Amino acid sequence: MQVMEAEADEVETEARDPEAEARRRLALGQIRQYPDPVLRMQAREVESFDGDLRRLAERMTQLMRDASGVGLAATQVGIIRRVFVFQPDSDEDPVAVVNPQIAVRSDETAVEGEGCLSLIGVQMPVERPTSIRLEGRNLEGGELSLELADHAARVVQHELDHLDGVLILNRTTDEARKAALAHLRPKAVLAP
Secondary structure (H helix, E strand, C coil), rough: CCCHHHHHHHHHHHHHHHHHHHHHHHHHEEEEECCCCHHHCCCCCCCCHHHHHHHHHHHHHHHCCCCCCCCEEEEHHHCCCCCCECCCCCCCEEEEEEEEEEEEHHHEEEEEEECCCCCCCCEEEEEEEEEEEEEEEECCCCCCEEEEEEEHHHHHHHHHHCCCCCCHEEEEHHHHHHHHHHHHHCCCCCCC
């Protein structure tokens, strides 16, 4: 998931740093972009909790940070496994969640703008529950249960959608979807 509007000022400051912008562009080049068909695939359960899984989570965490994101699903890097990483809060360490599922969703919902590292340049309104209980496994295979609210809950739901092959394009209004698709449509380039 891409950084939300509220954090845009921080990203603009970082974007002025040429080295950080170069890292961001390099990271985005490694993240699958719409309309890549892998983004619509449903990820399979992780069965092996080994060094490969830990290396994948480390790579995803670094890509997420370099791309100025707050979450990244394995499908976004072409790995069709149920694992994602996310940054719960700017002052907390990133968390990797394996075989995640939402056990409880609040009845209260909120509509907020969401961006996506696989849909660069678009942001659209998405309605989601404001709090959830996420269950899954950590990188060693141990049980994991997280009570999340507000921004962290939104990020996790966004990443879990990726693992189910669902994009924010599927969760927004018709008007926002049309505008996003117009922005994402390849542009013809005419040679001189």
